Amino acid sequence: MTDVISPARRLRRGRPEWLRGPALVGAIAITVWLLVALTVPLWSPYDPLAEVAPRLQGPSWHHLMGTDQLGRDVFTRMLWGSRTSLPVAFVVILSSVVIGTIVGAIAGYRGGWIDAVLMRFVDITMAFPPILLAMAITASLGPGVRNALIAMVLVWWPIYARLLRAQVIAVKQREYVESAEAIGVKRFAILRRYVLPMAYTPVLVNATMDFGQVVLLTASLSFIGLGARPPSPEWGAMITEGATQFYSWWIATAPGLAILVVVLAFNYVGDALRDSFDVKGVL
Amino acid sequence: MNAPLLQVTDLVKEFKVRSESGKPGVLHAVSGVNLTLHAGETLALVGESGCGKSTTGRCILRLTEPTSGTVEFNGTNLLSLDHEAMRRMRRNLQVVFQDPQASLHPRMTVRRLLGEPLEVHGMPKAEIPARIEELLRLVHLRPEFLDRYPHEFSGGQRQRVGIARALAISPALLVLDEPVSALDVSIQSEIVRLLIELRERLGLSYLFIAHDLAVVRQLADRVAVMYLGRIVETGPADLVYSNPQHPYTQALLSAVPIPDPTIELARRRIVLQGDLPSPTDPPSGCRFRTRCWRADARCASEQPLLTAMANGQEVACHYPGADTAVSVASSKP
Amino acid sequence: MTATGEPILRLRDLRVTFQTPAGPARAVRGVDLDVRAGESVAVVGESGSGKSVSMLATLGLLHNAEVSGSVKWGDTELVGASTDTLRSVRGRRIAMVFQDPMTSLNPVLTIGKQMSLVMKAHQPNLGKKELRTKAVDLLNRLAIPQADRRIDAYPHELSGGMRQRVMIAMAISNDPEVLIADEPTTALDVTVQAQIMELLLKLRNEHNLALVLITHDLGVVAGSADRVAVMYAGRIVERAPVLGLFASPGHPYTSALLDCLPRLDRRHDVVSSIGGTPPNPADLPEGCPFAPRCPKAIDACRSDEPNLVRIGTSDVACSVVAAGAAVGEPV
Known part of the structure; x- marks a missing residue:
């Protein structure tokens, strides 16, 4: 007899086996960043927006990552940057998953012309490089974090729609779905109870991996002036400011490192999740 | 006789397919099948893989939409019902699949698996727990299994859960699609015994779809033999087994091994030549003629129709007749 | 057709253990089997009985398993043999056919x-x-x-x-001189099965090939084997010539298995079955592994595991049967 332990059950069992090595490091890094984002106003070493020291000083004991061209503490600003990047990424991923799920589920489950229309739309969206499309949308809506967020959701949901659609089509052909149909379970209930729970794992894994990508994209948009504007402490915007101060390398390095750590951390965790769920090459 | 419980008339199912070269073609899965099943009866639909027996079953249940024909259940043509009406009709005809590992939701406990059909068909919530326990008793499973998941059971126990789920809403007809072929021999016989017991206790009718003629023998009142989308022979099980008239039935029966070396060594086996023709390009006339030792020009030009014989057997062959060397004597142990 | 002469393939006390999360699973627990040129030997059992695993171990095809005991090809020992030795025997002297030709072909x-x-x-x-x-x-x-x-x-x-x-x-x-066929017809339709079995027997006759047929289907065995070894929970519980096995099965498991086989030529008034399920190889019961399902089991069966004993033309591993037959002597 082959025992099939479903991913959800595996998750529920106390010690997750996949949380080892790089994934564990990644998970710790993510936890630390989340704590920072939540609590930094309570213990922030300096005011992120105030001039607290002479300008363009290199790293020192008092200013771990030096000060920028306006005399603000770079380390403090880097910590505060997580309060933009992480919530934005979270909202973008969540909204994209929700929209993608609805569209993907309908397309995959109903098939026919509905599927054809929805998927052609998805194809068109995905034909553009995400950064280019996000730039175009933000530019037309006007710069700002809120508009960048909307733009990123518009760019991102088709990925999940396509992923979930493929899963739904695969799961829908399984025998227990047919058996539910034979019992007389209503179509929506079949989709909700039989198809979606079994189709969802790759979306979950991908969303984890994409989290880092969205952080990167947020920073990229800010870097080119379409997202957060100065003086707000946002990683991408900070890099823009640092880029002009060529000899004060620490200004751009600090937010760059922050982005690197977050992206890597989510990739490690996502990778491990994918291996543990044995999700085969998605997309 | 009374009006039949299930009457299938001229059932046709064709699938649009593309050949490897990309040419569109038509796969003739079921080509004009007629079946009649009376209340309390077990009709076995037998044949080898690709003969269309499972597709026939799925068309009857409307898990696949037939291309044409009618399926009358208690006088109602199922094919004329809309989705919602068919959904409500399903309480009368249920199905047990071959592989309970695949046909039971892996993340539902037995309690949910058995409770769901009851909820779906509107049983008051208060009555459900008692009914679930009754169902478990019916299929001889212990009540402490209620909160287990399908993967925690052995193959035979899982199939009992599958049967209990199908019986939950007290259907009149059960379509059994190869219900024992995924199981070990010693487990097979338990499930067959359970099916016989349930049939007597609940007055069920079975449409038993199977390839294993020895298992069918233990259960069937009547048998319909399919080959390449058509029924070639049908009749009371004892007659078909002891006195097959169609050459394919004879070959099929002669190929089934009998677990008794003295009989095996004395038997003459008809070993069919060649392969099953492709259902995308079935032979003209009689579909069995390409492998038949009795075939002649007439078989290629004229399709033989099912014709009743005096004893109740029906054969679709231009040259029917017993082949004494291969018939399997009907013996009592 | 009964072959005589020296066995060309000799299995002695073959044991296979897999390490599983649930502890060591003893899949094969001491199998003795001789195969002679020109004969066909059927190894019969339900899934998990160890019939396939023992033959895979014979050919050194098991990885991640501990194999002990002896498999002799002529004078060559195959258990623990070098890859080169195995390669010179495998495919050349002993060939294997698997159940699913689609996955075995490139x-x-x-x-x-x-x-x-x-x-x-x-x-x-x-x-x-x-x-x-x-x-x-x-x-x-x-x-x-x-x-x-x-x-x-x-x-x-x-x-x-x-x-x-x-x-x-x-x-x-x-x-090759030995052909091991692992469920060669299980994936096939019955009319095709007849074709394949006819072919295998023809090959055996024409080439004096020894045929080892691994199967769960006693019907196939009846028509194609000379000798039969019935396996249960990793051991051979009965070894007998085919006629003797079917005419008077020695081991209670063999008779129970024969009784619950559906037969084409008759409709049973009562369909009999063996209650319970085969034991888990990682958690075998004390004593005879069939005892929990055995109608004849006595107290001794639950404490001592019986060995094969010669009774007439059969070898049977059952304390109750051995006690009943005075002629029983160890083999």
Whole structure:
């Protein structure tokens, strides 16, 4: 007899086996960043927006990552940057998953012309490089974090729609779905109870991996002036400011490192999740 | 006789397919099948893989939409019902699949698996727990299994859960699609015994779809033999087994091994030549003629129709007749 | 047909253990079996009985398993043998045919190419032309129509029965002396099964091949085996000539198994069955593993595991049967 332990059950069992090595490091890094984002106003070493020291000083004991061209503490600003990047990424991923799920589920489950229309739309969206499309949308809506967020959701949901659609089509052909149909379970209930729970794992894994990508994209948009504007402490915007101060390398390095750590951390965790769920090459 | 419980008339199912070269073609899965099943009866639909027996079953249940024909259940043509009406009709005809590992939701406990059909068909919530326990008793499973998941059971126990789920809403007809072929021999016989017991206790009718003629023998009142989308022979099980008239039935029966070396060594086996023709390009006339030792020009030009014989057997062959060397004597142990 | 003479393949106390999360699973627990030229031996059992595993261990095809005991090919010991030794025997002297020809064939190579590769492995001197002629000849011998054209076909272009013939053709292409067939017809339809079994028996007769048939189907056994070994929970519980086994099964498991077989030629008034399920090889009961399901079990069965004892023409591992038969002597 082959025992099939479903991913959800595996998750529920106390010690997750996949949380080892790089994934564990990644998970710790993510936890630390989340704590920072939540609590930094309570213990922030300096005011992120105030001039607290002479300008363009290199790293020192008092200013771990030096000060920028306006005399603000770079380390403090880097910590505060997580309060933009992480919530934005979270909202973008969540909204994209929700929209993608609805569209993907309908397309995959109903098939026919509905599927054809929805998927052609998805194809068109995905034909553009995400950064280019996000730039175009933000530019037309006007710069700002809120508009960048909307733009990123518009760019991102088709990925999940396509992923979930493929899963739904695969799961829908399984025998227990047919058996539910034979019992007389209503179509929506079949989709909700039989198809979606079994189709969802790759979306979950991908969303984890994409989290880092969205952080990167947020920073990229800010870097080119379409997202957060100065003086707000946002990683991408900070890099823009640092880029002009060529000899004060620490200004751009600090937010760059922050982005690197977050992206890597989510990739490690996502990778491990994918291996543990044995999700085969998605997309 | 009374009006039949299930009457299938001229059932046709064709699938649009593309050949490897990309040419569109038509796969003739079921080509004009007629079946009649009376209340309390077990009709076995037998044949080898690709003969269309499972597709026939799925068309009857409307898990696949037939291309044409009618399926009358208690006088109602199922094919004329809309989705919602068919959904409500399903309480009368249920199905047990071959592989309970695949046909039971892996993340539902037995309690949910058995409770769901009851909820779906509107049983008051208060009555459900008692009914679930009754169902478990019916299929001889212990009540402490209620909160287990399908993967925690052995193959035979899982199939009992599958049967209990199908019986939950007290259907009149059960379509059994190869219900024992995924199981070990010693487990097979338990499930067959359970099916016989349930049939007597609940007055069920079975449409038993199977390839294993020895298992069918233990259960069937009547048998319909399919080959390449058509029924070639049908009749009371004892007659078909002891006195097959169609050459394919004879070959099929002669190929089934009998677990008794003295009989095996004395038997003459008809070993069919060649392969099953492709259902995308079935032979003209009689579909069995390409492998038949009795075939002649007439078989290629004229399709033989099912014709009743005096004893109740029906054969679709231009040259029917017993082949004494291969018939399997009907013996009592 | 009964073969006499020295066994060419000799299994002695073969044991296979797998490490599983649930602890060591003793899949095969001391199997003794002799195979002689020209005879067909059936190894029968339900899933998990160890019938396939013991034969895979024989050929050294198990990885991640502890194998002990002895498998002798002539004077060559195969358990623990070097890869080179195994390779010189495997495919050349002892060949194997598996249940599912689709997964055993390489989907991107033509039939002819695959057959050539198999032949070249053991007969490196054969030239391209000779290989092709031999391959066509083999396919012809296995009654594959239009062999000279089919040889250029890919596996997916053939029917299941054809693929199994190709597998058998490949298996016999180096003229082995033993052919181990693991459920060779289980994936096939019954009329195709008849074709394949007829072929296997013909090969045995023509080449004096020893045939080891691993199967769960006692019907197939009845028509094709000379001797039968019935396995349960990793051990042989009964070893007997085919006629004797069916006429008077010695072990209670054998008789129970025969009783619950559905038969084509009769409708049973009462369908009998064996209650319970086979034991988990990682959690075997004390004593005889069949005792919990055995109608004849006595207290001794739950404490001592019986060994094979000669009773008439059969060897039976059952304390109750051995006690009843005065002639019983250990084998």
